[in-house]
Amino acid sequence: MTSPIAGGVDCDLHPAVPHLTSLLPYMNDYWRDQVTTRGMTDLISQSYPLNSPISSRPDWRPAQGKPGSDIADMQRQALDTFGTAYGICNPLYGVQMVFSEDMADAFCRALNDWLVKEWLDKDDRLRGSIVIPVQSIAKAVAEIERCAADKRFVQVLMLVMGDMPLGKRHYWPIYAAAERHGLPIGIHAGSAYHNPPTSVGWGSYHIEDYVAQAQAFQTQLTSLIVEGVFARHPNLKMVMLESGFTWLPPFLWRLHKFWRGVRMETPWVDRAPLEIVRSNIRFSLQPVDAPPEPDTLNRLFDHMQSDELILFSTDYPHWQFDGDDVLPKGLSPDLVRKIMIDNPLATYGRLKVRETTP
Amino acid sequence: MNIQLRDRPEASASTGIKTGIADCDIHPARATKDELYPYLAKRWHAHLETFGVHPYQGMMGGPPYPKAQPNASRRDAYPPEGGKQGSSLSFMQKQLLDPNNVVLGVLNPLDTGQGIRNQDLAGAICSAINDWQIEKWTSKDSRLKGSIVVANEDGVSAAAEIRKRAGDKNFVQVLLLSRNVEPLGQRRYWPIYEAAQEAGLPVGVHAFGFGGNPITASGWPSYYIEEMVGHSQCQQTALASLVLEGVFARFPSLKMVMVEAGFGWAPSLAWRLDKVFDRLHAEVPHLTRKPSEYIRDHIWWTTQPMEDPESRDHLFQTIEWIGWDKLLFATDYPHWDYDEPSRVLPAGVSDANRQAFYLDNAKKLYGIS
Numbered sequence: 001m002t003s004p005i006a007g008g009v010d011c012d013l014h015p016a017v018p019h020l021t022s023l024l025p026y027m028n029d030y031w032r033d034q035v036t037t038r039g040m041t042d043l044i045s046q047s048y049p050l051n052s053p054i055s056s057r058p059d060w061r062p063a064q065g066k067p068g069s070d071i072a073d074m075q076r077q078a079l080d081t082f083g084t085a086y087g088i089c090n091p092l093y094g095v096q097m098v099f100s101e102d103m104a105d106a107f108c109r110a111l112n113d114w115l116v117k118e119w120l121d122k123d124d125r126l127r128g129s130i131v132i133p134v135q136s137i138a139k140a141v142a143e144i145e146r147c148a149a150d151k152r153f154v155q156v157l158m159l160v161m162g163d164m165p166l167g168k169r170h171y172w173p174i175y176a177a178a179e180r181h182g183l184p185i186g187i188h189a190g191s192a193y194h195n196p197p198t199s200v201g202w203g204s205y206h207i208e209d210y211v212a213q214a215q216a217f218q219t220q221l222t223s224l225i226v227e228g229v230f231a232r233h234p235n236l237k238m239v240m241l242e243s244g245f246t247w248l249p250p251f252l253w254r255l256h257k258f259w260r261g262v263r264m265e266t267p268w269v270d271r272a273p274l275e276i277v278r279s280n281i282r283f284s285l286q287p288v289d290a291p292p293e294p295d296t297l298n299r300l301f302d303h304m305q306s307d308e309l310i311l312f313s314t315d316y317p318h319w320q321f322d323g324d325d326v327l328p329k330g331l332s333p334d335l336v337r338k339i340m341i342d343n344p345l346a347t348y349g350r351l352k353v354r355e356t357t358p
Numbered sequence: 359m360n361i362q363l364r365d366r367p368e369a370s371a372s373t374g375i376k377t378g379i380a381d382c383d384i385h386p387a388r389a390t391k392d393e394l395y396p397y398l399a400k401r402w403h404a405h406l407e408t409f410g411v412h413p414y415q416g417m418m419g420g421p422p423y424p425k426a427q428p429n430a431s432r433r434d435a436y437p438p439e440g441g442k443q444g445s446s447l448s449f450m451q452k453q454l455l456d457p458n459n460v461v462l463g464v465l466n467p468l469d470t471g472q473g474i475r476n477q478d479l480a481g482a483i484c485s486a487i488n489d490w491q492i493e494k495w496t497s498k499d500s501r502l503k504g505s506i507v508v509a510n511e512d513g514v515s516a517a518a519e520i521r522k523r524a525g526d527k528n529f530v531q532v533l534l535l536s537r538n539v540e541p542l543g544q545r546r547y548w549p550i551y552e553a554a555q556e557a558g559l560p561v562g563v564h565a566f567g568f569g570g571n572p573i574t575a576s577g578w579p580s581y582y583i584e585e586m587v588g589h590s591q592c593q594q595t596a597l598a599s600l601v602l603e604g605v606f607a608r609f610p611s612l613k614m615v616m617v618e619a620g621f622g623w624a625p626s627l628a629w630r631l632d633k634v635f636d637r638l639h640a641e642v643p644h645l646t647r648k649p650s651e652y653i654r655d656h657i658w659w660t661t662q663p664m665e666d667p668e669s670r671d672h673l674f675q676t677i678e679w680i681g682w683d684k685l686l687f688a689t690d691y692p693h694w695d696y697d698e699p700s701r702v703l704p705a706g707v708s709d710a711n712r713q714a715f716y717l718d719n720a721k722k723l724y725g726i727s
Binding site: 052053054160161162163164165166167168191194195196197198199200201202203204205206207208210211212214215216218219220222223226227244246247249250251253254255256257258259261262264265266287289290291296299302303305319 | 426536537538539540541542543544569571572573574575576577578579580581582583584586587588590591592594595596598599602603620622623625626627629630631633634635637638640641642663665666667668672675676679694695
């Protein structure tokens with residue numbers, strides 16, 4: 001195995017909301033009443049069924065309650081084990097699936113306030129992502145503005161499968177707000193299920209939905225690049241979370257080839273897609289969709305033509321690796337330092353260098 | 359700023375294959391709108407004039423994303439006698455088959471009954487296209503072989519069409535498109551695979567098609583380039599569906615060809631499938647092998663649009679992960695993103711692998727001696 005080094009940044013941790021009722025203290029009277037009167041159920045996404053093996057590593061699964069719902073478990077199993085200096089919390093609660101923008105807004109505000117109170121206030125290694133009601137651009141921007149004052153929020157979180165491709169101009173006010181506050185946009189695996197979860201329709205199985213996340217990231221990357229998001233917002237960083245990354249080189253070969261062929265269609269794309277990815281796009285480490293041989297993985301890193309693209313992540317509590325093997329075999333010490341410390345600090349402008357003792 | 363020199367030698371003047379090459383993706387077109395009418399029952403002539411084909415997309419007269427070139431085709435491919443690019447046998451012979459020494463050309467008609475909502479019309483047009491392929495193309499030039507097109511959303515009619523053509527040496531495969539009403543592994547399509555396996559014919563899955571689903575899992579994008587790049591993501595999810603639904607477990611002699619969707623993504627998809635299968639195999643107990651093994655044994659890949667990394671080593675490593683025995687050279691004639699046979703493979707490939715890439719894999723798969 002490759003040993004992790006202390007002082008790293010874990011860019012993908014998933015604290016779980018125990019139940020929708022856990023958010024009631026953070027809602028106003030109207031929404032508290034709505035939730036209880038209407039008997040609303042917990043917002044658990046099909047993307048991560050609670051008992052699915054991918055939703056929690058077997059030895060991280062608590063005796064009761066949702067995986068990732070106990071901060072002491074997260075501290076012991078993820079933060080302490082890997083000597084983490086900062087851990088970025090990306091709550092995957094089904095607020096994006098809601099169809100009403102008012103309800104989504106109320107739930108996002110509650111979720112963000114819950115994260116501050118129940119997690120960020122309790123461990124100063126933890127940082128947060130602002131979950132936004134993408135159902136309304138105005139409300140999403142307002143929520144960014146509201147939360148950005150707390151410097152412990154270090155990014156804005158969106159799902160990879162929503163209503164529209166993420167490069168669409170419709171979403172640009174969100175990107176402008178994020179850039180203004182020095183917040184990267186994190187795009188996480190998962191679907192709002194407002195569209196079929198694959199581009200060829202509804203599959204039969206959970207495993208299909210999960211495999212299809214990688215293809216969804218590919219189409220989003222195309223959209224973000226060709227719509228010109230990074231020509232307009234050159235300082236905006238986007239982080240693909242739980243996306244896989246071994247698909248990136250052949251994806252870019254194809255995009256580059258067609259961009260050369262039809263770039264007259266999108267003349268504002270003034271740099272090659274690979275250059276845009278290098279300057280503006282990052283990927284979380286887990287899952288590593290590659291065989292365990294170091295030789296193959298090192299070739300894949302060579303195909304990526306950059307050692308700055310990958311950011312350390314455990315994807316806690318999801319089951320991506322066993323034991324302490326969070327880093328794939330065969331990484332050089334230099335690359336380990338880049339992945340665990342240098343690359344995340346260069347990406348998340350709100351994180352300051354911090355030395356910790358393991 | 360660094361200037362990157364592309365690690366690619368000057369193209370040689372030829373493919374270096376003296377025995378000729380196979381082109382596994384040629385698109386024959388109709389010169390005129392009514393060229394198909396002699397093969398269609400009279401009732402459909404009036405129907406088509408009145409209602410059109412009524413496909414799973416909204417535009418009456420063209421594609422939803424305007425192409426980069428007229429008919430997505432080379433501007434130098436208009437036949438001198440007029441008509442669309444790809445509609446003249448003599449000009450195809452002159453421009454493609456003769457100068458490149460193509461000894462096997464696989465026809466993949468795209469403008470057929472596929473992606474049409476009325477399944478009676480879909481079946482009638484597909485059958486007409488199959489007759490037209492014989493009469494206009496394969497009976498006139500023995501290098502050309504047809505693909506049986508079928509009403510893709512109607513498994514019963516599709517299987518009947520395949521059985522009707524089984525054993526006809528004018529055809530070497532059954533052709534589907536990647537985008538359908540449902541992912542291709544779904545059981546509504548199984549009669550097609552059953553009939554193809556019975557007839558000993560590979561099933562080609564060409565990138566493209568209309569099934570009513572947005573071309574991303576996050577809705578409709580804005581640009582043609584997104585549709586073009588997106589075909590490879592559609593193909594990936596279609597292939598994942600075929601594997602995970604157990605199509606290859608149920609039809610163990612079935613062979614499929616991924617046409618014009620790229621092949622560079624295959625290793626990453628197979629690794630991802632294996633990794634997730636390791637966690638979630640309880641959900642798909644009908645799979646008796648790892649997903650990557652089904653892909654390795656059942657799938658072939660046409661080469662165009664050729665993967666084109668800056669470093670040829672990256673290309674060679676990717677091909678080694680897939681297998682030199684699984685690639686089928688294709689030009690995509692007459693489309694604008696045509697791959698020129700002599701320029702596709704960089705130097706540094708062994709003679710045996712070149713021979714397999716350009717000709718032998720295709721002859722073996724399609725049963726051409």
